[in-house]
Amino acid sequence: MTVPLLDLKAQHATIRDEVLRAVQQVIDAQQFILGPPVEALERAVAALCGARHGVACASGTDALLLPLRAWLAPGDEVITSPFTFFATAGAIANAGGRPVFVDIDPVTYNLDVNQVVAAVTARTRAIVPVHLYGQMAPMAALLRLAEARGLAVLEDCAQAIGARQRVGGAWRMAGELGTAGAVSFFPSKNLGAWGDGGMIVTQDEALAQRLRRLRTHGGAKQYHHDEVGTNSRLDTLQAAVLGAKLPHLAGWSAARRAHAAFFSDALRDAPGITPPVTDEANEHVFHQYTIRSDRRDALAARLKERGIGCAVYYPKPLHLQPCFAPLGYRVGQFPQAERAAAEVLSLPVYPELTADQRDAVVAAIVEFRP
Numbered sequence: 001m002t003v004p005l006l007d008l009k010a011q012h013a014t015i016r017d018e019v020l021r022a023v024q025q026v027i028d029a030q031q032f033i034l035g036p037p038v039e040a041l042e043r044a045v046a047a048l049c050g051a052r053h054g055v056a057c058a059s060g061t062d063a064l065l066l067p068l069r070a071w072l073a074p075g076d077e078v079i080t081s082p083f084t085f086f087a088t089a090g091a092i093a094n095a096g097g098r099p100v101f102v103d104i105d106p107v108t109y110n111l112d113v114n115q116v117v118a119a120v121t122a123r124t125r126a127i128v129p130v131h132l133y134g135q136m137a138p139m140a141a142l143l144r145l146a147e148a149r150g151l152a153v154l155e156d157c158a159q160a161i162g163a164r165q166r167v168g169g170a171w172r173m174a175g176e177l178g179t180a181g182a183v184s185f186f187p188s189k190n191l192g193a194w195g196d197g198g199m200i201v202t203q204d205e206a207l208a209q210r211l212r213r214l215r216t217h218g219g220a221k222q223y224h225h226d227e228v229g230t231n232s233r234l235d236t237l238q239a240a241v242l243g244a245k246l247p248h249l250a251g252w253s254a255a256r257r258a259h260a261a262f263f264s265d266a267l268r269d270a271p272g273i274t275p276p277v278t279d280e281a282n283e284h285v286f287h288q289y290t291i292r293s294d295r296r297d298a299l300a301a302r303l304k305e306r307g308i309g310c311a312v313y314y315p316k317p318l319h320l321q322p323c324f325a326p327l328g329y330r331v332g333q334f335p336q337a338e339r340a341a342a343e344v345l346s347l348p349v350y351p352e353l354t355a356d357q358r359d360a361v362v363a364a365i366v367e368f369r370p
């Protein structure tokens with residue numbers, strides 16, 4: 001049996017008619033830029049994230065870039081994780097900032113708060129915690145630090161839409177507590193468009209207004225430009241697709257959690273395998289179900305031989321990327337991120353996975369003897 005890492009066709013088959021209906025309405029209305037479905041989606045996603053405002057834009061990358069452009073002066077430092085997709089740090093650099101990497105917590109793969117504390121300088125302007133694989137970074141501690149040092153917090157929610165964390169006894173959503181949160185609608189994300197898309201969520205009305213200007217060349221009125229912005233809007237067609245999919249997201253996340261629980265139970269005693277750990281404050285949305293193995297590459301090769309999809313997110317930490325060589329980081333500086341990059345392996349966890357497919361994934365791992 002083959003089990004792909006992700007099967008978007010299986011999802012599409014379950015919602016085809018509703019999504020096509022929504023797309024057909026956009027085609028009939030012919031309002032392709034900032035049409036009514038965009039604003040409807042902004043309201044719905046903001047509400048899901050516990051935020052007052054949603055500003056849709058062209059990608060998750062731009063959802064990181066636009067707030068950073070609003071905040072940073074050239075050379076400002078922004079603390080983030082070296083163990084994330086490139087866009088997190090690329091956006092900092094593209095906004096004129098200097099990425100400052102700190103090591104991760106080896107259990108959750110998220111920022112190690114003690115290291116963030118130690119990295120703050122007089123030039124620090126913001127922290128970008130990444131809610132990696134769908135589990136939130138420790139927001140209470142990061143927010144305490146940010147408040148004490150006057151820093152903005154931009155949550156990278158690209159992998160974590162709908163995730164939540166208990167903070168002070170109450171559930172708080174990914175994107176709710178930071179100064180802003182960046183969502184990605186890349187097709188493989190838990191809520192995926194039929195192309196690129198993203199959204200910034202925030203409680204701050206003035207910031208939301210500024211972001212709306214920045215995404216339309218810096219002008220609130222046509223042909224009047226208060227500052228230099230860019231063209232970064234979510235297509236109405238994509239908003240319609242996402243609006244039709246959104247009501248299914250909670251069920252999809254629950255299915256991902258159920259698959260994850262099954263795998264973690266079945267792999268508990270598998271030699272050399274460490275299943276993922278969910279911090280007890282968190283409700284995970286398992287964008288990825290990621291195990292560790294000290295024989296990772298051999299295991300990945302075996303799974304592929306057996307027709308089981310798997311992938312490494314991410315094989316090279318960002319402090320070691322050639323483009324960041326001028327920042328002066330060296331091998332061995334962030335041992336947890338470097339070890340994770342050598343050991344992690346993500347398995348299929350998409351909602352439509354069948355019981356037989358789950359069994360096939362477990363069997364291929366359990367029988368693996370390096």
Ligand SMILES: Cc1ncc(COP(=O)(O)O)c(C=O)c1O
Pocket residue numbers: 059060061062084085087088130156158159184185186196197198
């Ligand atoms: C952690 C993280 N940040 C940012 C992004 C960028 O999102 P996009 O691909 O929509 O630009 C992604 C996804 O690709 C991501 O996984």
